[in-house]
Amino acid sequence: MPSMDLRAEHRQTQTLSPRLQHAVRLLQMSSLDFAAMLRDTLGRNPFLEVEDGEGAEASEAPTAPLLDSPAGLDEALSADGGSDIATPAADAIAAVEEGVGGDRDDRDLWSADGSSGARRAEDGEFSALDMMAVETSLAQHLHGQLNVLPLSERDLALARVVVESLDDDGYLRTPLEELADIAGLEPAADLEEMQIALRRVQSLDPAGVGARSVAECLLLQLPAIDCPETRSLAHAIVSDHLPALAARDVAALSRQLGEPPARVEAVCDRIRRLDPRPGWRVGSSQVPYVVPDVIVKKVRGQWTVQLNPAIVPKVRLNQVYAKLFQRHRTPGNAELGAHLQEARWTLRNVEQRFSTILDVAEAIVRRQQAFLDYGPMAMKPLGLREIAEEVGIHESTVSRVTNNKYMATPMGVLELKYFFSRAMISANGSACSGTAIRGLIKDIIEAENPEAPLSDAEITRQLAQQGLVVARRTVTKYRQMLKIEAVDRRRRVA
16 A cells, blocks of 8 residues: 655756846847837836936937837936927927017917917927827828818718728728718618718829729729820729739730730739728828847948947936935835836846847857858858857847847848858858858849749759759748749739
């Protein structure tokens, strides 16, 4: 019969401390996520503050991640007391308040005028946010055009219902019958009235708005084509042969329309210049541009790496608050103690984050100097293990550092992972990177005859003639990574 006993056993295990876990989370963040996290920490932690700028150095290297939003601007103004930040908007406000260009009464009349873009704050002074441009949405843009049309109240109401039902692309996805019920007019709107309201909206700017399909969107933009013959042929292609247009099947279009292939190809090119998403032209969301973490420059014949000043946060520990807390610390202030510990961890981990990024970037540049000098064809095979051994960190750390981190080079802004690729052995026994092969494939396709483009199999044979044995499916994968279309879609008609 089994017996139960209690034994003590010593065992060693590896665990990450809370500070190291916090450091790992910061390290794998992108620059945008890191800046957002830091703004959030600054807003709720009283022991962290934005450093005051000193002289020209502060003006040359602004803390862009902290000041790229109204919230970040308010934090900087409150941290600096609102007196040390000079901006064109602030200069304009100061000029108005000092009486430049008119007396006090004229300024009051000017600010009270509804045509001026500036507003008065509640305390009687201008705010920097009042000088910011307000983005106009697609619905506001269309409503503004409807307001100047000579329409009755009923027609205007129906047109506004159509406008409010458009999606971000500018398309109407809701059936007109449902819109008639939504309008809630007495007597109820019939289908003919809704179609008239839809045509009014479709006549507004931008052209193509209010369409219910891609074909209708393109048809609404065809009047912009000046040549009547081109416009007529484009109308026939969009109305009856849209699948062939999407497949770039010029031969089939030429047979079905009875037109020369060269003319059909020219008309198809003109159709492709139309906008299938007209709603994006107005009120589109701000594009999140990539901000490089490190910058590579050639100084006196040597490639040097430096951190991008725009992403390095100017934050510090508020020593006054920290000393006051340490002097008057009581058991009931556990929450403030946690904030102080978080502030110290944040500063230490921020320093560690940028130090690790810089060390990894320098190691990459030392091994890929040929790429910086000669381009993608000179890229060497590189693995995470090589960089980890050189820097003295784990491979997983290198993977976190290279994820969503970017380097500004003379070849463009590239992700750090771009510099890593496995070795591929050529016929002469030398190692070649996948990046170099992709660059060679791109050069081969750019040099091909547009009337007789090369298939993936033909590209594979050309690579084999140069001593690079690559499978056809690998060539296809690399071509798709380069966002190059297949041979049928690259073929042009003379």
